[in-house]
Amino acid sequence: MxxxxxxxxxxxxxxxxxxxxxxxxxxxxxxxxxxxxxxxxxxxxxxxxxxxxxxxxxxxxxxxxxxxxxxxxxxxxxxxxxxxxxxxxxxxxxEPGIKPAVMQSQNGVLGVLATEATLNSDKFNALLHAISPNCTVIKQAGAGLVPLIEAGKANTDETLALLAKHLEPIQKAGADTLVLGCTHYPFLNKAIHQILGESITLIDTxxxxxxxxxxxxxxxxxxxxxxxxxxxxxxxxxxxxxxxxxxxxxxxxxxxxxxxxxxxxxxxx
Incomplete structure (x- = not known):
């Protein structure tokens, strides 16, 4: 053991x-x-x-x-x-599941919801450079989401409104796959589907x-x-x-x- x-x-x-x-x-x-x-x-x-x-x-x-x-x-x-x-x-x-997202996406448009530090890191950008140039990746920082989850407010209207704001660019781009680039974000799965619909594929590693x-x-x-x-x-x-x-x-x-x-x-x- x-x-x-x-x-x-x-x-x-x-x-x-x-x-x-x-x-x-x-x-x-x-x-x-x-x-x-x-x-x-x-x-x-x-x-x-x-x-x-x-x-x-x-x-x-x-x-x-x-x-x-x-x-x-x-x-x-x-x-x-x-x-x-x-x-x-x-x-x-x-690390964000970029590779499995590329494999599962049907239209080649991926969203990545992560912290600002993750999105700016060398490690994350190395992952992006390794994928097909035919893929479009919409990067979005989820500022403010982690403190709300930490405060036990994952399922509140306040969190839903902020999440909807962050997901808007991803939704407008027509992404069919969303990478959850922070381990806090799987606790928002229900809310994400409420905003983006049940057809969006969520990648949690x-x-x-x-x-x-x-x-x-x-x-x-x-x-x-x-x-x-x-x-x-x-x-x-x-x-x-x-x-x-x-x-x-x-x-x-x-x-x-x-x-x-x-x-x-x-x-x-």
Whole structure:
């Protein structure tokens, strides 16, 4: 049985944890939400890189056998350095699903909803350069969406109105596929379909991310024993009780099947 760290700027990475519990329920997890400093997408690249490395180093010090950087912004700005510094354990990142979107689109018009930091990153732009020049990509920053989701307002009229504003350029361009370039955004799936219609294809890479994690854990050198269900520690830099409450509200997994604890992160403050 492995101990897996899942790190995000806030509650967005719960979408990754949810999928991890579906594919890997037997393992133990630490979910670290840096909610005191969310959203990362509006911060400088240097700050994101430094903070992300510090938090992943903390998770490694807690005995994690693998770490998922479940934040597109942190992955774009920091994962290369994290992998250098923590080279003894697998580090799995997330990135916008541009390639699967190209494969699934029927008309070659793609929308990408992500944070400003992700859209401006070298890593994201390298993904764009690798796709067919016949594809049209409409990039849209989802400014303001993450704080609303963090505040438990994913399904409010306020969020719906802001989301509609952000999706307008994508809708006008006739995109048939939308890449969710932030792990917070899968919690807006219902609202997105309400605005764009049921025919829009949403690309969420959480399943692929966890498959990659699973491959890393199945490495013969890192073979683990399996049991029925592992434990989950919810760790927040802001409010551990709110994090646990939101996990129960947002996640589809049956958390009652796992031993659960919620703690406040103090070590790095």
């Amino acid at each position: 492995a101990l897996i760290g899942v790190f995000d700027s806030g509650v967005g990475g719960l979408s990754i944890l949810d999928e991890a519990l579906r594919q890997l329920p037997e393992h133990d997890f630490i979910y670290l939400a840096d909610s005191a400093h969310a959203p990362y997408g509006e911060r400088s690249g240097a700050w994101i890189a430094s903070r992300s490395l510090a938090l992943c180093t903390y998770l490694a010090s807690q005995g994690c056998d693998a770490i998922v950087v479940a934040c597109n912004t942190a992955t774009a700005e920091a994962i290369a350095q994290i992998r250098i510094e923590l080279d003894t354990i697998p580090i799995v990142g997330v 959480s399943e692929a991310v966890v498959r990659q994690l699973k491959r890393q854990l199945n490495n013969p050198e890192k073979k683990v024993q399996t049991v029925k269900a592992g434990s989950i520690i919810f760790l927040s830099s802001k409010d551990e009780k709110t994090l646990l409450k939101m996990a129960k509200e947002l996640m589809r997994s049956d958390l009652n099947a796992h031993a659960i604890d919620a703690k406040l992160l103090r070590d790095l403050e």
